Amino acid sequence: MSRDQYIYAVARIRTRELSLLNGAVMEQLAAAPSEEDCLRLLQAKGWGGRGQGAQEILEEEEEKTWALLEELAGGLSLFAVFLRENDYHNVKAAVKEACTGGEHPGIYKKRATISGEEIERALTKREPETLPEPFRATAEYAMRVLLQTRDGQRCDAIVDRASLIAIRQEGAQSGSSLLREYGERTAALCNVKIAMRCALTGQSLSFIEESLAPCGAFEEKSMAKAAAAGSEALFAYLRENGMEEAAETLRISYTEFERWCDNELIRMIRPQLTNCFGPDPLAAYLLARQMEIKSVRMILAGKRNALPETAIRQRVRETYV
DSSP states (O other): OOHHHHHHHHHHHHHHHTTSOOHHHHHHHHHSSSHHHHHHHHHHTTOSOTTOOHHHHHHHHHHHHHHHHHHHHTSSGGGHHHHHHHHHHHHHHHHHHHHHTOOOTTOSOSSSSSOHHHHHHHHHTTOGGGSOTTHHHHHHHHHHHHHHHOOHHHHHHHHHHHHHHHHHHHHHHSSOHHHHHHHHHHHHHHHHHHHHHHHHHTOOHHHHHHHOOOOSSOOHHHHHHHHHTOHHHHHHHHHHTTOHHHHHHHHHOHHHHHHHHHHHHHHHHGGGGGOOSSSHHHHHHHHHHHHHHHHHHHHHHHHHTTOOHHHHHTTOOOOOO
16 A cells, blocks of 8 residues: 555544444443343444344444545455464364255354355365465365374364464564564463463373464463473463463453453554554554454343343453443
8 A cells, every 4th residue: 555545544544433332332332221221322322223123233334444444444354364364263164064964054254265155165175285374284284183183182183373473473574563463462461371271281292282372472382391290380381481461361361361452452453543654553543443343242241141231241351442
């Protein structure tokens, strides 16, 4: 994109930021008596229309965001780092469909650089070589492991690790400081999540080593050894490596740690509110919208399941504006 195109795109994003939900609106949603009251409040803010259910509204908001950024950037190549998670979700789902002969409509993500149907066709025909890299090697290996061992957990770990490697690489190659930091942060924090799950479930050292992805914040083998020794050893490892807050929130609960991760992401992108040029404000808006939709989804689910208001508030993330 040219300088003038970026200036125009950021100006458009600035107008859209005025419609983002702020903390006061999230408080109103959390305090609303029912899911129906939440939906009415969202409709008053321009979300969805009459007669639409919660899922329809959330999907529409996600699609509106992607469509806007695709229009402004002349495509989605600039945001490939955000599409990699969907790409590898499709790989994971296609491997399982091809191995089991299952048919589960709607399991594939639409916003991806490769469709799940394409991956499934190639794997079902035993023609993984027709897939583009980097998906080919991952899909082929994960399928071989699943067919030989019937270990779905190991299959998932293989694909998830490949996803983190791809996200980190896309961020590094983007030319954007924000996207580079996003890639590194995503790899690091997802490694912490994986290590914690492995520590709690008593996974073997070899399984943990195969699950953790390279990242700048940690050395995978040393983290794997800590996780294999149990949660307390992992907490100590995180504190020794400058992740005291991560360790403390994990000690409270896994849910609290995930909330902390999301809030850290919002704090990372918030300086882009005053940046008037380049791709970073566009990427920040996309992340802000994703986090906004995530918070709304959790509030609606909480209301639907009659959770106490305090429990719902504990799940709501910080807002961008």
